[in-house]
Each structure stands twice: as C-alpha cells, then as structure tokens.
Amino acid sequence: MRLEGALPEWLRGRLIRTGPGLFRVGDVEVEHWFDGYGILYAFELGDRLRFKQRLPRTRALEAAERGKRNVATFASDTKRSLFARIFKPVPEITDNVNVNVVPWRDGAWLAMTESPHHYLVDPETLELRERERFDDRLPATMGMTAHPQLDHTRSAVVNLGTTLGPKSAIVLYRQALGSRARVVEARIPFKRVPYVHSFGLSPKYAVIMDHPFRVNPASMLFSNRAFAKHFRWEPEKGARLLRVDRETGEVTPYDCPPFFCFHVINQFDDGDDVVLDFVGFDDATIVDQLYLPELDRQFPPATARPLRARLRKGHARAELEPLADVRMEFPQVDYARRHGRRYARAWGTAIGHRDGKDSAILRIDLEHGDVAMHDEPGVVFGEPVFVGHPDGAPEEGVILTVGTREGRDESILRVLDAERLEPIATLSIDIALPLGFHGNFARAR
Ligand SMILES: [Fe+2]
Incomplete structure (x- = not known):
C-alpha cells in the first residue's frame, strides 16, 4: 500500500467491509448485484498498514463450485428439479455473506446477508469460523x-426477523450483548x-416501514423464481409506518405517501413523538435496475432522498419532508454517540452524481440543510464510515471511504475530515x- 498524507495518530484499528465480489463461478452466474458471492476485506491502520481480502467459503459458494444453484437468493432463480421442489417446497436460503x-462477541465479527445464517468471522484472517447459533425458540428458518x-440504553442488539408462511409475521427482537437468546x-x-x-x-x-413492495408468501411455495421476483410494487394499497412501543409491543400505524x-x-x-429519518426512493424500480444486464449498461445513479417522518401522538398520518436537497444512499451517522438520539450530521454517497458516473461523499447539516461534498473524477466511492475523534465532541471525527478507480486495477481508502x-x-x-x-471500523485495543 502507498500512503499519501498522514493518518491521525488516534486512528488505529480495523475497517472491515463486505460486498458482492464474484458474479460467476464456473457455469453458475448470478442475476442480480445483491446476489454476488461476498468478498470480505480489511484495512488495518496502526504502526503497520495492511490490506487483506478473502472470498469466504460459504455453502452457497461451494454449491456453485459444484455447478449447483439450489439455494434461494435475493433475485437469482434457483434451478431445482420438480422432485426437489415437491419434496421441499421452500428451498434452502443462501448463507452468502455480502451485505x-x-x-460481535469474543473478538469475532459477524458477517451476514438477509437470511437465517449469520457467520462469525476471524478479524485477523477474515476466515469464517462457524454459523452464529441461537438459544431460543424462534424458527430456524426466520430470515433476519x-x-x-x-x-445503547439496554446493552442489546435489536433486529427484525421475517417469517413467511401461513402465518407470516415480522418479529422485533432484542438480544442482550453476550447472550444467545432473542427476546421478542x-x-x-x-x-x-x-x-x-x-x-x-x-x-x-x-419503526417498521410497511412500504408498498410486498409479497404474498404462498406464491413462493414450490417455486424456482427468486425471492424478489415474487414481490409487487402496489402503491394503490398504501404505505404505512408502524410505530412499535418497545415496552408493551403495541403497534400504531401511520399512513404516509x-x-x-x-x-x-x-x-x-421527541417527547411523545418519534422522528424517523431514512433514505427514500419514489418507487421500487431500483431493484430491477440492479439486475446484471442492466448494470452492464449503466450503474443506476442514486435517486433516493433523505426524508424525515414525524410520528405524532394521536395522529393517523405522517408526511415525508426532505432533509436536504440531495440524492444519496449508504447513510451514516456518528453511530456510537448519536444513534437513537437527537443528531445534527448525516453522511451519504451520491452514486453517479457526475452524469451517471463516479460518486461523491456528502455531509448534511440537518439543522441548516447545508451540504459539503468530496469527490474525485474517475473514482466511485462507496459507503462513508464515520469514526469519532476519541477526545472530540459528538459528530467530530473522520470519514473512511473506499473508492475504486474506474478502468484501473487500483482502489483507495480515503480519510476525510468529517465536517469539511x-x-x-x-x-x-x-x-x-x-x-x-x-x-465497520473497530479501534485497536
Ligand atoms: Fe444495507
């Protein structure tokens, strides 16, 4: 690695990332960006600078190496025989780890995609250790x-699981740090x-987003068609934001555009209100734009906007107000110090901001709508990862972002001052x- 400039003395630790890295294995080709076999990579920052990358040995990858496409993925069809489909109407779900x-715990990291299978990862070697095991009664087929x-207030990890079947549900659960039991x-x-x-x-x-990209689970049984292909964009059926009271489990729906x-x-x-900020698209066409033949023509520029919804007590509807006049994806905040709390800064990536090419890193001031931008011609930057200055105020620190130089075998890790x-x-x-x-970035201990 070559270093230009000087890394802050306090910036010591590991940035580990994942994403789709391999789209064809022998004769097996994936159909959608989200289904590429994951690649894990790490930048280690300290007295020594090191880069590591590894293609994790998942069952999905090993099946592809045997020429098989029998596990369910996001948007690539399975190729299972009629017999296999009758014998097992719901296929195995992928254990790819590309999202x-x-x-996580005991020094290990957790790598995952949207499936029931999450893997512990050795951060030193980037090898998969074992699948994460749970000690509870939630169904083993539940995707998370x-x-x-x-x-932060309950020292727990919280997540959503989806169970599809005759009694489909979304499950909000909490898992105390260090525990293997998920509490509903x-x-x-x-x-x-x-x-x-x-x-x-x-x-x-x-807050669970019941946006109108929905599936009738019965349509998936016996099918070789991929998960995402069963979903329908149905704006005529309305959108709702579901506010869930975490003590009582009571659900209050808010209609919204x-x-x-x-x-x-x-x-x-905010008192009795809750304020939800998210990156919203006008519709679900982005899912179709990420199929590989489409991607070969053009990577779709980010069209999503940062939006705010205020769910007021006693109201039945929420409006969506733009937070800034930008288009972006991969939003980030000072997670350690501002997640779940009032905050003033968000970061994101304006993909394809230069006539559909390149991408820029954005910083948004949520109080004034002021925006700062960093870009470089010919470089596609990904997600901005915020790392707080250990002695600084909240939202003071640096942004780490990995960029690829288009048309060249070269990538960069750029360290930016988070504010300017x-x-x-x-x-x-x-x-x-x-x-x-x-x-994510984890500081060296
Ligand atoms: Fe994501």
Missing part, C-alpha cells in the same frame, strides 16, 4: 435483516409482507475492489 459485517441495531419485543402479523432491509430504533420505539426504502438514517424520541470533507490521507492498493455495501 454487512459488524464487530443485515442491519442489526445497537440499543413485538410480533406483527402480515398477509402481504413488506420487504424490510432496515428499521428505525430509539429507546422508546421501533408511498415510498421504497433500503436504509434508515437514524431515529430519535477535506482529504487527510489516502491509502492506495493495486487491486480493483468492487463497490461494496457495508462495513
């Missing part, structure tokens, strides 16, 4: 989001189930890292 990787949230906070039945990628969490409430969402930015309680987005340092490697999804 997120977070520090790849965006578990930390509940609320179980919400659905006839037509929305696709949930993330959710809002604050001390009093969780139709939208489609992958990522919540943040949420906070001015470059502090750049690490370069002669490897083309594909645009990934999510990752």
Whole structure:
C-alpha cells in the first residue's frame, strides 16, 4: 500500500467491509448485484498498514463450485428439479455473506446477508469460523435483516426477523450483548409482507416501514423464481409506518405517501413523538435496475432522498419532508454517540452524481440543510464510515471511504475530515475492489 498524507495518530484499528465480489463461478452466474458471492476485506491502520481480502467459503459458494444453484437468493432463480421442489417446497436460503459485517462477541465479527445464517468471522484472517447459533425458540428458518441495531440504553442488539408462511409475521427482537437468546419485543402479523432491509430504533420505539413492495408468501411455495421476483410494487394499497412501543409491543400505524426504502438514517424520541429519518426512493424500480444486464449498461445513479417522518401522538398520518436537497444512499451517522438520539450530521454517497458516473461523499447539516461534498473524477466511492475523534465532541471525527478507480486495477481508502470533507490521507492498493455495501471500523485495543 502507498500512503499519501498522514493518518491521525488516534486512528488505529480495523475497517472491515463486505460486498458482492464474484458474479460467476464456473457455469453458475448470478442475476442480480445483491446476489454476488461476498468478498470480505480489511484495512488495518496502526504502526503497520495492511490490506487483506478473502472470498469466504460459504455453502452457497461451494454449491456453485459444484455447478449447483439450489439455494434461494435475493433475485437469482434457483434451478431445482420438480422432485426437489415437491419434496421441499421452500428451498434452502443462501448463507452468502455480502451485505454487512459488524464487530460481535469474543473478538469475532459477524458477517451476514438477509437470511437465517449469520457467520462469525476471524478479524485477523477474515476466515469464517462457524454459523452464529441461537438459544431460543424462534424458527430456524426466520430470515433476519443485515442491519442489526445497537440499543445503547439496554446493552442489546435489536433486529427484525421475517417469517413467511401461513402465518407470516415480522418479529422485533432484542438480544442482550453476550447472550444467545432473542427476546421478542413485538410480533406483527402480515398477509402481504413488506420487504424490510432496515428499521428505525430509539429507546422508546421501533419503526417498521410497511412500504408498498410486498409479497404474498404462498406464491413462493414450490417455486424456482427468486425471492424478489415474487414481490409487487402496489402503491394503490398504501404505505404505512408502524410505530412499535418497545415496552408493551403495541403497534400504531401511520399512513404516509408511498415510498421504497433500503436504509434508515437514524431515529430519535421527541417527547411523545418519534422522528424517523431514512433514505427514500419514489418507487421500487431500483431493484430491477440492479439486475446484471442492466448494470452492464449503466450503474443506476442514486435517486433516493433523505426524508424525515414525524410520528405524532394521536395522529393517523405522517408526511415525508426532505432533509436536504440531495440524492444519496449508504447513510451514516456518528453511530456510537448519536444513534437513537437527537443528531445534527448525516453522511451519504451520491452514486453517479457526475452524469451517471463516479460518486461523491456528502455531509448534511440537518439543522441548516447545508451540504459539503468530496469527490474525485474517475473514482466511485462507496459507503462513508464515520469514526469519532476519541477526545472530540459528538459528530467530530473522520470519514473512511473506499473508492475504486474506474478502468484501473487500483482502489483507495480515503480519510476525510468529517465536517469539511477535506482529504487527510489516502491509502492506495493495486487491486480493483468492487463497490461494496457495508462495513465497520473497530479501534485497536
Ligand atoms: Fe444495507
């Protein structure tokens, strides 16, 4: 690696990220960006600078190496015989780990996609250790989001699970740090189930987005068609934000204009109100734009806007107000110090901001709507990861973001001042890292 500039003395630790890295294995080809076999990579910052990457040995990858496509993924069809489908109407769900990787327990990290299978990862070697085991009675087939949230006030991780079947439901659960038992906070039945990628969490409430991209679970039985292909965009059936009281499990629905969402930015309680900020698309066409033949033509520029919904006590409807006049994805906040609380800064990536090419890192001042931007011609930046200055005020620190130079076997890790987005340092490697999804930074102990 080459280093330009100087890394802050306090910035010591590991950035580990994941994303779809391999789209063809022998004769097996995936159909959608979200289904690429995951690649894990790490930048280690300290007295020594190191880069590591690994293609995790999942069962899904090993099946592909044997020429088989028999596990269910997001949007690539399975190829299972009629006999296999009758014998087992619901296929195995993928154990690919291409969406997120977070520090977990006993020094291990947890790598995941939206499935029942999450893997412990050795952060030193990036090897998968074992599947995460749970000691509770929730169904083993329950898929969980790849965006578990930390509940700072209860020292727990909170997440949503989806169970599909005759009695479909979204389950909000809490898992105390260090425990293997998931405790149900609320179980919400659905006839037509929305696709949930993330959710809002604050001390009093969780907010589940019932956006109108929904599935009738019965349509999936016996089918070789992929998960996402059973979903329908149905704005005529309305959109709702479901406020869940985390003590009582009581659900209060708020009607709202139709939208489609992958990522919540943040949420906070404000007296009896709860405020949910998220990145919203006008509809779900983004899912179709990420099929590989489409991607070969053009990577779709981010069209989603940062939006705010205030769920007021006693009201039945919530409006969606833009937080700033920008288009972005991969939202981030000062998670350690501001998640679930009032906050003033959000960061994101404006993908394709230069005539459909490149991407820029954005910082939004939520009080004044003021925006700062960093970009470089020919570079596609991914998610901005905020790392707080250990002695600084909340939202003071740096942004770490990995960028790929288009058309060259070169990628960079850029360190930006979080407020002004001015470059502090750049690490370069002669490897083309594909645009990934999510990752985290953990300080060296
Ligand atoms: Fe995500």
